[in-house]
Amino acid sequence: MATMNDHELYPIGDAARRSGLSVSAVRFYADTGLIEPTGLNEAGHRMYDIHAIARLELVRTLRELDTDLDEIRRLLEGGTTLHDLLTTHLEIVERQERTLRARRAVLRALIKQGGTTVQADLMHKLVSMTDEQREQTIDDFWNDVGEDLEVPEGFVDRLRTMRPVLPADPTAAQLEAWIELADLVSDAVFRDAVRTYLRDAYSAPETRVLATEPFQDFMHVSGAALVEELLAAYRAGESPRSPWAQQAVTRFMEAATALSGTLLTPEVRNRMADGYQQIPDILRQIAEEEATSEGPGYDDTHGRYLSLVALINGTATEENHDCIPYAWIADAMRAAPRQPGRNTGPVSRARR
Known part of the structure; x- marks a missing residue:
């Protein structure tokens, strides 16, 4: 491959090939004033030097990161720095990653359960809950389980302290576990089963001491x-x-x-x-x-x-x-x- 130098000008086809863009994309960026050609040849065709081609390559990279054209223009005009722009987009990518992880957890759970549209909507709500809503879900569960349960005083309150704390950046496995848990604690049949187990295990005179x-x-x-x-x-x-x-x-x-x-x-x-x-x-x-x-x-x-x-x-x-x-x-x-x-x-x- 031929080397490039600072003074040589290249036709639009070479500029497109070297920057990884299509000719129409290079022409579009020129027409919008984003990356204007360095000059014209005798036939009036657009020509680009290595600095313009490097800027075209940067634009291609940023567009692959879904960077808005207005943001790219501000960067090229000196309104922002590349570091700030990349930092912003890293945050966007990380948010997208969390969203995709949550969607993957929902899809896995639906496939495992053979879910319906109603279940899909419910699971989406579960992974989208706020911390306060998750706390209330667990409190409601223990309030119901502990109602009229004949066990020593304070036992249910101790059980209540063992509760889920979903991290800010959960893994797919943690999200799947939360979906299953939230679904279980909201199920009246599961609540009754937990209450029955605790009653059978800790209500008898010989086992009450354990609680x-x-x-x-x-x-x-x-x-x-x-x-x-x-x-x-x-x-x-x-x-x-x-x-x-x-x-x-x-x-x-x-x-x-x-x-x-x-x-x-x-x-x-x-x-x-x-x-x-x-x-x-x-x-x-x-x-x-x-x-x-x-x-x-x-x-x-x-x-x-x-x-x-x-x-x-x-x-x-x-x-x-x-x-x-x-x-x-x-x-x-x-x-x-x-x-x-x-x-x-x-x-x-x-x-x-």
Whole structure:
């Protein structure tokens, strides 16, 4: 390809080819005064130098970004800078991207559900909701679910705090999760199923304690932190009878027994150990019972709500009970308490 120099003039055909435009487009930009030719040849044909061709190429690039001709004219006349123009168009492209992502989420959901025109309109409204409207949707759900539900005071308010927060720039997966959740919480059948599950799980005298504030706080805050401390010892390869593991498991069991005012005796440790040893079998039994039960189960009700909230909030993790070392924890629980005066802390080993 021949090289270009600052002084040579090129006919309109060459200018079009080198700038990537059609001859008619180059002629149009000249007629509108946007990029005028550098001069005319002896036959009166338009000629362009390399600077004009570079400007034509810039116009082509900006037009491919859907830049308005008036904006391009302001740029070429010095009314704005290329940086400001590109920044503005980056914002436009990002808004278009968010819109397309939302449309993709709606289309995927419609294809999955075999949706109708009415459903398409509803899904579009769901992804277009304001933050306040989303908050009200979740509040309405919990107000309905919690009405006349015989559970300890404050339990529904705690459940209400676990709610979706759609980010300003959500992914397609987050939008799809929100569409599904918003559709579910607005469904009277789903609301009834969640209410029935919570009533069956927490209304009976032997299970009401599970819904009390101290127990819920232990399960989700203080106890969860203690379990994580115990698991850290396991992941570090500690023996269940090591000082670190014994300190962690004792702290956990003391906090657990304090909920019922029980002293942590060797007999209590053994009972707790037996319980932990049996958890895998209990979980399998629960899964089998829910699979054959005609009533609503956790995974289809409150569990589904929580999993969708986690997806929307970007906090979803793969829950795998098989990865929890129940047997190791049970061994740590059964180990005899350390004698007073002996070092029961993980400090020396944890910091090495």
